Amino acid sequence: MSEIKISIFDEFFCIADKCSYSCCRDWNKIGLLDDEMKIYLEEPYIAKGIDVTEKKFKFKEDNRCTFLNNSGLCKLVLKYGGDILCHTCSTYPRIIRMNHGVKEFTLGNGCPKVLDMLAKADVPLPFLLEGEGFTEEYLNSIDTVIRDIIIDILQCRDFPLWKRIYFIYSFVNALINKIEDEQLAVMGEYNSYDYIARLTKNYDTIEIDFETIIKKLHYFFNYVNNSEENKKRMPYIKYIDKYCNKEINFDMKKIELKLTELNEYMADYENMLENICVNIVFRGITSSKQEVILNTVIAMIMTLTMSLYTLFLIKYDEKIIEENDMYNIFSYYSRIIENNTINYKESLDRIMENGIFSKGDFFILCKGLDILS
Ligand code: SF4
Numbered sequence: 001m002s003e004i005k006i007s008i009f010d011e012f013f014c015i016a017d018k019c020s021y022s023c024c025r026d027w028n029k030i031g032l033l034d035d036e037m038k039i040y041l042e043e044p045y046i047a048k049g050i051d052v053t054e055k056k057f058k059f060k061e062d063n064r065c066t067f068l069n070n071s072g073l074c075k076l077v078l079k080y081g082g083d084i085l086c087h088t089c090s091t092y093p094r095i096i097r098m099n100h101g102v103k104e105f106t107l108g109n110g111c112p113k114v115l116d117m118l119a120k121a122d123v124p125l126p127f128l129l130e131g132e133g134f135t136e137e138y139l140n141s142i143d144t145v146i147r148d149i150i151i152d153i154l155q156c157r158d159f160p161l162w163k164r165i166y167f168i169y170s171f172v173n174a175l176i177n178k179i180e181d182e183q184l185a186v187m188g189e190y191n192s193y194d195y196i197a198r199l200t201k202n203y204d205t206i207e208i209d210f211e212t213i214i215k216k217l218h219y220f221f222n223y224v225n226n227s228e229e230n231k232k233r234m235p236y237i238k239y240i241d242k243y244c245n246k247e248i249n250f251d252m253k254k255i256e257l258k259l260t261e262l263n264e265y266m267a268d269y270e271n272m273l274e275n276i277c278v279n280i281v282f283r284g285i286t287s288s289k290q291e292v293i294l295n296t297v298i299a300m301i302m303t304l305t306m307s308l309y310t311l312f313l314i315k316y317d318e319k320i321i322e323e324n325d326m327y328n329i330f331s332y333y334s335r336i337i338e339n340n341t342i343n344y345k346e347s348l349d350r351i352m353e354n355g356i357f358s359k360g361d362f363f364i365l366c367k368g369l370d371i372l373s
Helices: 034-041 075-080 087-091 113-120 136-138 142-154 163-175 182-188 193-203 211-223 228-232 237-244 250-284 290-316 323-338 345-355 359-372
Strands: 002-006 095-097 104-108 129-130
Touching: 002 237, 087 095, 104 250, 113 323, 129 323, 136 142, 142 163, 142 182, 142 250, 142 290, 163 182, 163 193, 163 250, 163 290, 163 359, 182 193, 211 237, 211 250, 211 290, 211 359, 237 290, 250 290, 250 323, 250 359, 290 359
Parallel strands: 002 104
Antiparallel strands: 002 129, 095 104
């Protein structure tokens, strides 16, 4: 059987109590399989921490798993050893799945250790092929070809990341509501260096001011982060609450200064931003359904813009950004977006159905990426 792996897959190990943002908190969705439920319910110590109706581990008021101790270690592992872990806990953040006859291995961006590895990994992020080569089915499936084109564009460093991303968004939109022959023509057109160069040059002529970018971002934050449940989960919500939920008159001079500081800080994490995007696309596009492809690209835009804007707000609040804060913020948005643990997916569907966000709005957000990173 053929296998394709994100290059850092085999190097990953969980840093457990050294982790700044344990995966045993803020999800409340560690689902259990029937045979795991059976084993756990036979052991009274474990059974009391199981939500039998929902078939998952109970989480406490502070949104931590019942079995997570104060040192960041799992009480079940300490008492029974690693074999006691359920499938989700023992595999996270590893994602292994079959895609058109090829076994694919990747890592979720919701883990700070993965983000650290993506920051230190090469660009373009390599994928390792093992086994007999790709199946015909894999090579010829339209979703695999679209995914490859998107990853190639993401890794084309001749253009700034925000331009690559908006170009991809335009490409995906051009595929919508087309029959297969028309889609192939669109793919041919967008899979060309000259076309990227020509189209993205026009992006420079469109001026967007920072206030407009802020307005769009605040609107989206309020749309996604507006329930009390979400607020409890968001570790840096105080910054969002302080600046996004009311009319704040930002000081434009201070904005410029803080953006410069943020840009200087993020310059060391350029590889991480590109690699996060590549990882989202590799993981997300496993179907030729148009809404899956479009939602993956939007998830990529949202993960980056929401994370970077949260970092900007921390700077604006005169706080120092530690590396852990930065990883935690990207992890948090990756978790809610990739795993749909809160109502992000619902929000996204509503946004798409109601046309709340237009193509122009996504251009504004992408341009915001240029300013924020
Ligand atoms: S988030 Fe990653 S590093 Fe942290 S505890 Fe979970 S798997 Fe380990």
